[in-house]
Amino acid sequence: MDTVEALPGRGKIPKWLVPVVGYGIAAISLFWVFSQFPFAKLGEHLRTMDWTWILVAVLVEVGVYFIDAWRWMVLLRPVGAPSFSCCLQAVFVGLFANDILPARAGEVIRCFLLSYKTDVPISIALTSDFIQRIMDGIWIVLIYLVITYQISAHVAINRVMWFFGGGVAVIAVILLWMLFHRQHAHSFFQNSSWAVRFAHLLDEIHRLGHWRELGLCMAISGLYWAAQIFAIWAIARADAFYFGGAEMAFLLVVKTVGTLIPNAPANVGAYQATTVYALERLFTEPSDAKILAQIMFGFLTLPLVAGGAIAIAFAGFNLSDLHRHAHEAHRTQKLKKNEDSSGV
Numbered sequence: 001m002d003t004v005e006a007l008p009g010r011g012k013i014p015k016w017l018v019p020v021v022g023y024g025i026a027a028i029s030l031f032w033v034f035s036q037f038p039f040a041k042l043g044e045h046l047r048t049m050d051w052t053w054i055l056v057a058v059l060v061e062v063g064v065y066f067i068d069a070w071r072w073m074v075l076l077r078p079v080g081a082p083s084f085s086c087c088l089q090a091v092f093v094g095l096f097a098n099d100i101l102p103a104r105a106g107e108v109i110r111c112f113l114l115s116y117k118t119d120v121p122i123s124i125a126l127t128s129d130f131i132q133r134i135m136d137g138i139w140i141v142l143i144y145l146v147i148t149y150q151i152s153a154h155v156a157i158n159r160v161m162w163f164f165g166g167g168v169a170v171i172a173v174i175l176l177w178m179l180f181h182r183q184h185a186h187s188f189f190q191n192s193s194w195a196v197r198f199a200h201l202l203d204e205i206h207r208l209g210h211w212r213e214l215g216l217c218m219a220i221s222g223l224y225w226a227a228q229i230f231a232i233w234a235i236a237r238a239d240a241f242y243f244g245g246a247e248m249a250f251l252l253v254v255k256t257v258g259t260l261i262p263n264a265p266a267n268v269g270a271y272q273a274t275t276v277y278a279l280e281r282l283f284t285e286p287s288d289a290k291i292l293a294q295i296m297f298g299f300l301t302l303p304l305v306a307g308g309a310i311a312i313a314f315a316g317f318n319l320s321d322l323h324r325h326a327h328e329a330h331r332t333q334k335l336k337k338n339e340d341s342s343g344v
Contacts (some may be wrong), residue, residue, distance in 0.1 A: 009294050022262055026269030029124065033272045033294075038287040045239055045291050046241020047105045053238035054299055061300045063308060064224060065091050071220035072114075075128050079212045082118040089311045090114040097319060099301065103262035124297040130316060131214075135221045137168035144253050145223060148245040154281050155252060164257055197288055204277040228252055235296050247282050254278035266305075271297050 069088035076082050094110025111125035144153075144161055153161075208214075235246040243251075258274030259267040271295045279289035312319060 004105045018262055022102045022264045026264035033290055034274055037290055041287060042291050050238045053234045057231045057234035057238065058299055058303050060227055060234065062303060064227045065095060067220060067224045067227060071217045071224065072128065073237030074122055074220060075131065075208060075217045077213050078125050079207050080118055080120040082114060082120055086114060086117045091317060092308045092311035093315055095304050096312055099266040099305045099308065100319060102264055112323060124204050124207060128208055130210060134171055135218050138172060139225050140253055140256060141165040141168055141220050143249050147249045151250050154309060160257060175205065232296065235299055236292065239292060239295060241292060251275065251278040256300055268299055290304035
């Protein structure tokens, strides 16, 4: 029994490490972006922008997360059928948490809130969130494969995408195998020390694994990414940058993959650095790239903070309470699985 109790503490990552790494990435990125930043030119860009396109970009970016709530509702339909309003509130609260707290804490918070407001167990909510991220990864790889026929990507980006695409493909194949061969999957892992945890995950995936809902969710995910590309394109168009759709898709892919590592709130620093890097690969002058990166960050992030604040107000919690409850719920879920594993 003593051995079982000692296992969870082995190799445990200190709580302070992830925020320190995240803020370190943000500090280095911001230093790079703001070194020799053309502040005078930024004011000129803001004065001459087409604000109609800014409004379009903001509305589309907000609409992206209505699409996100829609696909989440569809995916969860077989296990509790949460309402669109509950999913939408959870999505915006999660966005707000990601913009205020480090290390993407909003992902767990949104799952907790949805579970609290509906009949969906938190384990299912977390599994559904994981499945959506795999779908997002597949779409990123597909988008990148399409745009490389029009844009010659830098060799470093190609290498990163090979690793990223390979990882996504392996996880997707494993999930499909688990769906098609449930009994084989159970028997294959039955002798491992984490067999019960895997069995829980397998059962949760099967509860969500209705092909009609999975297919529809995958299709909606395509719309989710197309809307983000359009929002970025509209921001660039507002500042008289005449990029094509493929070029903005390239920027979105680089920014998304470059900010996968949990870092500072709102991906500040990493967002700007990856955007500047992508724009420079598109032959944008460094000063203009830095300005456009700041404009994109401001107009595509701040409105979501406002939307999240409104969602928090209607949720009946403050953010610190939500963070604490979500952490406790996640910890309880892990302890339950550890207890089940120790009883095998």
